[in-house]
Amino acid sequence: MSSIELTPSQKNILQELVNLYRESESAVKGEDIAEKVDRNPGTIRNQMQSLKALQLVEGVPGPKGGYKPTATAYDALQIQDMDQAAEVPLRHNGDLVEHANVEEIDLTSVHHPEECRAEIQLQGSLSEFHEGDSVTVGPTPLSKLQIIGTLEGKDDTNNKLILAIDDMRAPAGEPEH
Numbered sequence: 001m002s003s004i005e006l007t008p009s010q011k012n013i014l015q016e017l018v019n020l021y022r023e024s025e026s027a028v029k030g031e032d033i034a035e036k037v038d039r040n041p042g043t044i045r046n047q048m049q050s051l052k053a054l055q056l057v058e059g060v061p062g063p064k065g066g067y068k069p070t071a072t073a074y075d076a077l078q079i080q081d082m083d084q085a086a087e088v089p090l091r092h093n094g095d096l097v098e099h100a101n102v103e104e105i106d107l108t109s110v111h112h113p114e115e116c117r118a119e120i121q122l123q124g125s126l127s128e129f130h131e132g133d134s135v136t137v138g139p140t141p142l143s144k145l146q147i148i149g150t151l152e153g154k155d156d157t158n159n160k161l162i163l164a165i166d167d168m169r170a171p172a173g174e175p176e177h
Contacts, residue, residue, distance in 0.1 A: 004054055004076045008157045012037055013047050014056060015077055015159050018069050019125045023099045027066035036127050037156075090122070091136040092129060100124030102137055105147065107165075116165040118147050119155070126154050126161065135163055145170045 006014065016036045020028040030048060034041040048067055051057040056073040060066055088102035104121040120137055129135070131151055138146035149163030 010047055011157050014073055017067055021069055027060035027068050029066040088138060088140055093134050118149060118163045118165050120161040122159050126156060129154060129161060135161060143170050
């Protein structure tokens, strides 16, 4: 299957639709998406028409209607089916975030520990996260790695948090000599 090229705006809207759909497990209203991505509801309706044409979104008519992402939408956003995925907890300012699961942790610039960063790809909304917030990721299932950091930025298009790492902990044993 050929990959679908989306504009950053389309990707952002589609990602927020997926996030909201996962939380509610029902059709998502355009107004709710507009609020999350800070856009006009009319803009969202227009974008949804093009996303429908790409078969990434289906419209649900009626009073409880709205939009639902298709399986193709998950492929276009490169989101794996996380039904059987291990839970990786995420804490925001000390509180467990219920509707979020860490999908990927990318450690950048590990060669410069004083500048060490982590990019945390989430399933869930980023709207409640703000620069300077404390974020704790993990422990991860296998290595029991836990990353404690300060939020330096967000990549809404790719649903990533960018952390300056304050501390990393893992129950690593002493190296054998």
